[in-house]
Amino acid sequence: MRSDFLARIDLRGDALPEGGALRDLLPRADFDVAAALEKVRPICEDVHHRGDAALIEYAEKFDGVRLDQVRVPAAALTRALEELDPAVRAALEESIRRARIVHRAQRRGEHTTQVVPGGTVTEKWVPVDRVGLYAPGGRSVYPSSVIMNVVPAQEAGVGSIALASPAQKEFAGLPHPTILAACALLGIDEVYAAGGATAVAMFAYGTESCAPANMVTGPGNIWVAAAKRYFTGRIGIDAEAGPTEIAVLADAGADPVHVAADLISQAEHDPLAAAVLVTDSEELAAAVERELEPQIAATKHVEDRIMPALRGRQSAIVLVSDIEDGLEVVNAYGAEHLEIQTADAAALAARVRNAGAVFVGPWAPVSLGDYAAGSNHVLPTGGCACHSSGLSVQSFLRGIHIVDYTRDALAEVTHHVVTLAEAEDLPAHGAALKARFDWKVPGQ
Numbered sequence: 001m002r003s004d005f006l007a008r009i010d011l012r013g014d015a016l017p018e019g020g021a022l023r024d025l026l027p028r029a030d031f032d033v034a035a036a037l038e039k040v041r042p043i044c045e046d047v048h049h050r051g052d053a054a055l056i057e058y059a060e061k062f063d064g065v066r067l068d069q070v071r072v073p074a075a076a077l078t079r080a081l082e083e084l085d086p087a088v089r090a091a092l093e094e095s096i097r098r099a100r101i102v103h104r105a106q107r108r109g110e111h112t113t114q115v116v117p118g119g120t121v122t123e124k125w126v127p128v129d130r131v132g133l134y135a136p137g138g139r140s141v142y143p144s145s146v147i148m149n150v151v152p153a154q155e156a157g158v159g160s161i162a163l164a165s166p167a168q169k170e171f172a173g174l175p176h177p178t179i180l181a182a183c184a185l186l187g188i189d190e191v192y193a194a195g196g197a198t199a200v201a202m203f204a205y206g207t208e209s210c211a212p213a214n215m216v217t218g219p220g221n222i223w224v225a226a227a228k229r230y231f232t233g234r235i236g237i238d239a240e241a242g243p244t245e246i247a248v249l250a251d252a253g254a255d256p257v258h259v260a261a262d263l264i265s266q267a268e269h270d271p272l273a274a275a276v277l278v279t280d281s282e283e284l285a286a287a288v289e290r291e292l293e294p295q296i297a298a299t300k301h302v303e304d305r306i307m308p309a310l311r312g313r314q315s316a317i318v319l320v321s322d323i324e325d326g327l328e329v330v331n332a333y334g335a336e337h338l339e340i341q342t343a344d345a346a347a348l349a350a351r352v353r354n355a356g357a358v359f360v361g362p363w364a365p366v367s368l369g370d371y372a373a374g375s376n377h378v379l380p381t382g383g384c385a386c387h388s389s390g391l392s393v394q395s396f397l398r399g400i401h402i403v404d405y406t407r408d409a410l411a412e413v414t415h416h417v418v419t420l421a422e423a424e425d426l427p428a429h430g431a432a433l434k435a436r437f438d439w440k441v442p443g444q
Contacts (some may be wrong), residue, residue, distance in 0.1 A: 005292050005310040006263075008285075009318045010409050011100035022332040023383065029272040029314035031242040031382060036226035036423030040197040042207075044230055045068055047198055051207035058198045063166055065173040070202075071209045072191040080180035089286050091371075092143060098374035099151040106393035107155060113387075122402040127153075128236065130160035130211065131396060132203030135179050137166035137195060140269070142219075143182035146389060148378050150186045156396035159425070162210065163188055164202065166195025196220065200227035204235050208358055219378055238391050240383040243272035243314070246366055249326050249348070250279045252339040256287035258362055259297050262339060262363035265367050267300045271308035275315040276333065278326045285317045315428055327351060334385035337366040342418070346369070354386045369397060410438060 009025065016022055046054045056067045058065065081089075112122040133149040136142050146163065151160050163183055165175035174180065175193055183191050192210060196201050204227075206212030215236035216228065226242040246266040249260050263275040279285055292310070296302055308316060320326045323342055330338055343349055345361045351357050355429035356379030357369055371376045378391035389395075418430035 005296075005307075006275070006288065007311075007313075007316040009316050010320045011325065011329065012319055016320075016328055018333075022329070025330065026318065026333050027274065027314050027316040028382065029243045029312065030226075031222060031272065033222060033225050033229055033240055034220045037229055039251075040089040040223055040226045040399060041231060043197050044201040044227060047201035047207065047403045048205045052209050055194050055202060057205065059167045059173070059193065063169060063173075063195060064200075065167045065169045067167060067173045069194060069209065070194055070207070071123050071182065072193060074189055075185045076174055077180050077189060080177040081184040084181040086133060087182070087248055088178065089185070089346065092185055093370050094145070095144060095147050096151065096185060098372055099147055099376070100155065103376070103393050104154045107153070108394070108397065110173050116409050116411045116412065118406035119413075120404045122404070123398050124398055124400050124402060125397045127157040127159070127396050128214040128398065129158075130162070130213045130215075132199070132210075132216045132235075133161065133166040133212035134164045134199055134216065134220055135163060135175070135223060136218075136220050136224075137168060137176055139178040141178055143176075143178045144377065145219060146182040146186065148181060148376050148435050150183075150188055151302075152376065152391055153217075153396050154186070156393045158396050159247055160190075160211075161188055161212075162190040162192065162203070162213065164192040164194040164199035165364060166199075167193040167276060171260035196223040197230075198226035198340070200224060205232040215396070217395065218377065238378060238389055238395055240382075241378070243274060243418055244269045245274040245314075245336040245381055246339065247276040247277070247278060247333055247337070248339040248341060249323070249330050250277065250281070250284060250339075251323055251340040251343060252281035252284055252426075254279075254281075254284055255342055255362060256291045257295075258365070259284070259288045259341060260291035262365050262367070262389065263310070263315075264292065264299065264306060265335065265365070266293055267306045267309035269305065269309075270298070271305050272312065272314060272323075273305070273309040274312075274335075276318060276335070276420075278320060278329050278333075279324060280320050280322050282319060285319060288302070290319070330355070334380075334383040336379045336381045336385065337369065339364075339366060356380045356385045356390050357380065407436075 055070045060066050108125045110124040129409045135145045167173045203213040203216045217238035221240045228237040267275045331354045336356040338355040339359045340349045349358045349360045369375050376391045380388040415434045421430035
């Protein structure tokens with residue numbers, strides 16, 4: 001087994017390029033959602049026209065199982081929870097407890113601002129009426145993603161929550177029992193055996209058994225991302241999630257055992273997963289490379305996930321002149337998960353502008369955030385952290401402004417409104433105010 005798992009990108013010496021030029025030098029997975037979009041379009045429209053029959057047909061085609069019905073019976077949810085390993089149940093319950101602590105604190109209250117005497121604007125926050133949540137079920141099963149989707153939706157006050165996860169042949173066409181058990185723990189009783197683009201289409205259009213949703217959230221493969229893009233405008237989405245990413249900003253004081261373990265932890269998700277080390281220490285880079293070999297040899301999923309991920313174009317060791325340059329690099333990269341393993345890690349973390357989540361120091365690895373930190377692990381990928389946030393209570397809320405003015409307050413500002421309306425060649429806008437008063441332009 002080779003020791004040179006990761007490519008090297010050497011940015012030492014000259015000044016770093018700026019903006020897009022720097023981003024173009026950094027590794028990233030190929031993830032062509034536009035190409036996938038053309039393939040999911042007919043599938044989505046088939047679900048639109050044939051409803052449950054199409055979902056059943058696609059489950060047989062893609063998942064190898066013939067369903068009698070798409071909705072999971074309540075008894076299956078109860079049975080999955082009853083049969084759940086007690087240790088797994090305890091871990092899920094603790095994950096739920098911690099996630100509720102963090103997400104409950106994100107709730108937003110109504111706020112009224114007095115703009116002028118007699119004129120107020122109130123902002124209230126209203127949850128979406130119904131959401132469809134997606135939990136993947138391909139190479140791995142993610143009950144943790146059930147928690148990360150359901151908890152913020154519940155804490156936001158969403159009244160109707162449904163969840164979909166792919167049918168599993170080994171479980172008689174039901175989603176994985178740990179997925180079902182997590183739903184039962186969270187009080188979610190509307191669950192569907194549907195995967196990929198078909199699940200998104202089911203939520204977007206509705207079928208005989210599933211009412212349409214206002215919003216769809218949750219991670220998934222490229223087909224889920226493409227379906228989300230297809231339905232953007234019809235439904236709200238959280239993001240077009242791409243392959244998972246970890247970037248580690250580390251100096252010579254970092255423990256190479258920790259760094260290597262954390263890179264591997266994300267590489268085991270998917271052959272397109274990105275693992276990036278940014279460091280000013282060539283000695284640390286070499287030590288991490290040496291440490292990868294024994295750790296990889298001792299784990300699972302080596303040939304089908306870890307090795308393709310580490311040797312893919314999306315993963316690399318990036319050498320920089322100093323940690324200040326390293327901070328500039330990770331801000332340009334905008335990782336889904338960013339670990340800071342340096343001296344003064346907390347101070348550096350405070351200066352990070354672009355990341356889905358930041359993990360500070362040696363005792364806050366990404367794996368903690370995946371399961372039990374209390375933070376959310378549904379995060380922006382593909383550099384989208386420069387403009388998007390991870391899933392939160394806010395994702396499921398809509399801000400509505402309530403404008404309340406008295407007659408006197410409106411009269412006082414009418415001439416400004418009329419002036420601006422005339423400047424935009426929209427005289428009827430101004431006339432709507434003048435009609436309320438015996439009014440003419442002041443000074444005329």
